Amino acid sequence: MNQRILHVLEFKKIIEQLNEQAASSLGKEKTAALKPSSDLEEVRHLQMETDEAGQVLRLKGHVPLGGIFDIKPSLKRTTIGGTLSALECLDVASTIYGGRQLKRFIEDMEEPEMPILRDMVSTIAPLRELESEIRNCIDEHGGVMDGASEKLRSIRSKIRTYESRVRDKMESFTKSKSKMLSDAIVTIRNERYVLPVKQEYRGSIGGIVHDQSSSGATLFIEPQTVVDLNNQLQEARVQEKNEIEKILKELSDAIAENHEPLYENVNVLGHMDFMFARAKLGKQMRAAMPKMNDEGRIDMKQARHPLISGDEVVPNDIEIGKDYTSIVITGPNTGGKTVTLKLVGLCTLMAQSGLQVPALDGCEMAVFKEVYADIGDEQSIEQSLSTFSSHMTNIVDILDKVDDQSLVLFDELGAGTDPQEGAALAMSILDEVVNRKARVIATTHYPELKAYGYNRPDVINASVEFDIQTLKPTYRLLIGVPGRSNAFEISRRLGLRESVIESAKGHIGVDSQSVENMIASLEESKRGAEQDYEEAERFLAEAEELRNELKQKWDQFEEQREKLYEKAEQKAEKAIRQAREEAETIVGEIRNMKSQAQMKEHEWIEARKMFDEAQPELAKKKPKAAPAPKKESRELNPGDEVKLLTLNQQGTIVEQTGKNEYQVQVGVMKVKAKRKELEFVKAKQPYKEKPMATVKGKNFHVKTELDLRGERYEDALNRLEKYIDDALLAGYPRVSIIHGKGTGALRTAVQNFAKNHRSISSHRAGGMNEGGSGVTVLEFR
Template sequence: MNQRVFHVLEYKKIIDQLAAHAASSLGKSRALALKPSTELDEVIQWQNETDEAAQVIRLHGNAPLGGIFDIKPSIKRTTIGGVLSPLECLDVASTIYGGKQIKRFIEQMEEPEVPILRELIDGIEPLGDLERNIRNCIDDHGHVMDGASEKLRTIRSRIRTYESRVRDKMDNYTKSKSKMLSDAIVTIRNERYVLPVKQEYRGAIGGIVHDQSASGATLFIEPQAIVDLNNQLQEAKVQEKHEIDRILKELSEAIAADQSFLYQNVELLEKIDFMFARAKLGQSMKAAMPAMNDQGVIKMKQARHPLIDDTEVVANDIELGESFTSIVITGPNTGGKTVTLKLVGLCTLMAQSGLQVPALDGCEMAVFENVFADIGDEQSIEQNLSTFSSHMTNIVDILKQVNDRTLVLFDELGAGTDPQEGAALAMSILDEVVSRDARVIATTHYPELKAYGYNREGVINASVEFDIQTLQPTYRLLIGVPGRSNAFEISRRLGLDEQVIETAKGHVGSDSKSVENMIASLEASTRGADRDYEEAERVLQQAQEIHEELQKKWKQFEDKREQLYQRAEQKAEKAVERARAEAEEIVKELRSRKHQADFKEHEWIEARKTIEDARPELADRKQKEKKPISKGDRKLKSGDEVKVLSLNQTGTILDVISDHDFQVQVGIMKVKVKRKDLEYIKSEQPLKEKPMATVKGKGYHVKTELDLRGERYEEALHRLEKYVDDAILAGYPRVSIIHGKGTGALRNGVKSFADRHPSIKSHRSGGMNEGGGGVTVLELS
């Protein structure tokens, strides 16, 4: 990547902002070394990393990355036998703890999905033993604690004892010899306790002189009486230092033993911190993740220059690389042309560095091998270069390297020389760059270049808008509309005499007038189209809001109607239940009377069935509103022909064991199959035959056996009661109830029911050929 462009586009300011968002010196150093990549895959990976970190920040606020230090120099020293200081050891423990914190934070995260971060934290080693050893020896202030070893505790206890004795003796001196002292205090010189004695009392105190004041009036004397105590104290302090050195040496050796894990942790934590720094920068800029391509396509909606304050910056839509590969921007000075150049160039460098760009979601950026920028006046007095020469020197260098994977930014192309020659040279340079299929954005004042976009394929004109009423630029970029000078309008607004303006217009050629009129018309059309678009957007938004409100009201209406239906049906059901209960009471009362023989059993049963049939069928409208059941979701029943998918065989359903389990006849086999393993083919065609039994003209079709296996106890007895009623109506002398053996609860329930039922004469277990203990045979009256 061209190094000069970093300075021209102020890339370093972005890097400085990025480094400020790093939580550790590791992330900061990584940020300061960041350079754009020219490899598409690498850029995409960087962008995905930034996006993952941005999602975590959006959902969880921030990531715990405190307490992480660059301990690589310390680790390296331990590997060559060096001994770390207490603070250096503490930094190692703190970094281990910081790694565990971020590892735990990511592991406990349910949303969002962060595969890159999870892969990174998998490589972080907790190193709990090493951290505990360091914490047990060194406190949070970097001091080796008494408990670091038993020997150190003993030495420090002795030191405190000696210090206490020395102070006691020195306090006696300050009280008894206060007149001989310059100040009644105990002080330290050469790490020994001394008294500030007046010069004239030197002989009265006696002892060793360690120092004197600047005036010589005060001598700092160690009294002879405490010399031995001070010697013992110093000896103990030497022992303390040796023991501390031994402890630190052991800790340093432990750190060296885990050097490979520590290096790995530091590298991973550096990368994680760097990821979150990029995400925080994007959040501060209200930036979006761009989709990256290597086709030279740039699309940004409402893009903002990242170094201009939010209160002042004007957002613009910028496209390049699809319908056209070059943009020529014309317009007045201070109108924002150069800002547009720098915006595109800087956002390109940011995107290729894995940073999000300040634009709306859905933006797209390209990966270029080189970004060149010729912006600003760089004339050099020392090199005797004029403005034109300095620009041309830079352009010559650019033309030597331009290819189809290059973005070129020209500011005031051809400026600084004769207008006609400058315009001709500018068009020639643009032709050369465009012919190499590079992506180009150029600004110019030359009116000849306004027609350039109309005569060249792949080139389009653009301008920055200027408000004639306020005589101020709006900084809005108008793609497809060339700029105009506005000199006459500005002069008129500033008060220039109308006659002078008209005379000046007479000097302008008809071609120039036509071009200016065309541009004015285009500007008006563009402004009108923008207004219409904004109005259409507003109307569409209102229509969507009305549509959503109507949908909400309609749903409320449907819910209310369903509630009313349910209430009505519940009332009807309760009424039928009350009538049924009353009828049951009447039947019981009639049966208890003496002449109940006048009523036949089948008449009782028919009366009960009449009550059952009077129950309303409560419709579940919500179920009715569902889509029709597809072939694969059809509810299966006995007799249906199905395909067993796992066997690739067809068969017939013999029995519905439950909603999910079925007994299927496949050839000569009977198999139990799950619903998901069955595919419906067709239903059993009903046979047209005479009723098995007819009573009073009403037909009852019922088998001579009832299979209750797999059913719950209450449902089974309910089916049994209904089946016995139907069997009596059918005139069967006996029926078989299949309940299986199991726990025996269902068998006992069937027998208890038979004992109570007035129309069952007797019951017995099935014979050898009837199913044995799994069947109960009922004899009906």
């Protein structure tokens, strides 16, 4: 972009606002050098950077950018052997700390996704050792501390001793020779302690004269008795200075050794400050990130001029590049036509610089290779050019360069010459630029251009609204409606007699009156459409609010239903657990009675199995809505198997308790349910008496070995327990348990089980022909 365009569109004022948002000289340097880019990918990357920084500001409200300095000149001096001052070293340490703080700040954020920022902070080197080395030598005020070296500590200790001795000597003079002194104080001249002695007592106090007052009445004398002490003090101060220079040289060398990561840190921190400055400006302007394209499309809703204060600016919708490529704006002076031109041009420059634009979210901006503008009075006094000539000089230059990648802004096109010729010239210039596929926005006073947009498919008319009632412009842009003359209405409002107005109307052509009436009708229709749109928006907002309220109520209902299900499940689980404990107690007591246990062991095993199978599977997750029950006309009878839809469990009809109401046995629970909640599964089976299994012998079909290989630990023990019961009932003297070798965990579990079982007399590993250590043989009592 050429400098003239940046000046005409006042881009420099945006840079000044941006510069105020930078936190460091590094960021200010980058903001001052900001220029629009014509590379689409670069612009998109800049916009993503600004958006990520804006997300951080929205979530945290701030970002730690303090304590960062431009240390690049200092780094350059250290690389050529220079020695930094204490304050320069302190700036290096402060920048290292500031970078580490910013790195930790970004890395500690869990959301949102920030790939650009996270990638940038990953390159920041912590350099803790260098920072500690500097801060151990230099205090926060830039002074080299005593602990910087043992030698410096010793030298400063001597300095304090010498100073104390000198002061003691000098104070003895102020007490004993006070009459000879102009003032009873000890002062310093040429870095040596002296006394202010009256001129007449010069000979009474021997010593070296270092200075005298302007009147000559006072001499500043160093007494001879403290000359040696002052010499020792000066010598110690020279040693101190040399030691400090040595310390600073060592620190400078250490900084030089780390100059590459320090350069990288400074560059990253400067760029991040630049990013956050752009984000802060966007937040201040209530701006949005535009979607960028290289197809010439601009679409901004409620766009505001960025240099007009928020309480004065009038938002406008601006669209170009989709259905039409050119806009011709007509309307009265001071109506806002030029502001609209500058708004589009300035927002384009901002977007191409990575800045967000003051419009609603979802806006779209184009990347142009060049932006051309002919705005304002460009009369050149030096060249004695007229207004028309000055404008035409700019337009000629524009026509030489414009192409389909250009945005062109014409203010008062063709003004400054004969209206008829100016209008014709304006239409011809517009035709030339439109034919080159450039994006054009032009303002004009010429009524002939009102029909221009109707005759060309890529051009649309627009106007700035004027309020006849208040006789003031509203600054609202009306796309699709050409501006109309308001001279008659304004004259009528100002009190001009109606007869004069009617006479004036008779002097204009019928066509002009028809056009004015058409424009007035368009304006009225547009206002009506906007009112209808606002009302529709209000209805939509109310509907959305009602939807959210209903959704909230439904969520509360779902949550309450889930709690009730959970409570019912807990109650059922408690009842089942209690019943199981009671059953286990009874089984244990009966097993202790040997004779009965031997006779009816299989009955208890079968009862326990039936008890386990009767336990319902309780839902652990939020229950889904039950499917609509199928229409079922079949009558249900006691003993029929049914599915209880509300619990998704099968049960058996116990009895009918009322009209369309049944009592259902589900596991150990009895539940009352309506007919529509029950789904028929199968009818009650007629009872068939089963022959009692022979307790002992071959009729009890149980193998003499059990294979547990591949079983999980708990499943294997459950199978083993049931198998031992079945083997005991079958009357086997011994059985083989195949568990495999593996890790030995399953073998150990089988052996521990055998030790603790009252019916197993002994156990041993299998023999060579029995499977070896992969098998355990159990002997029964």
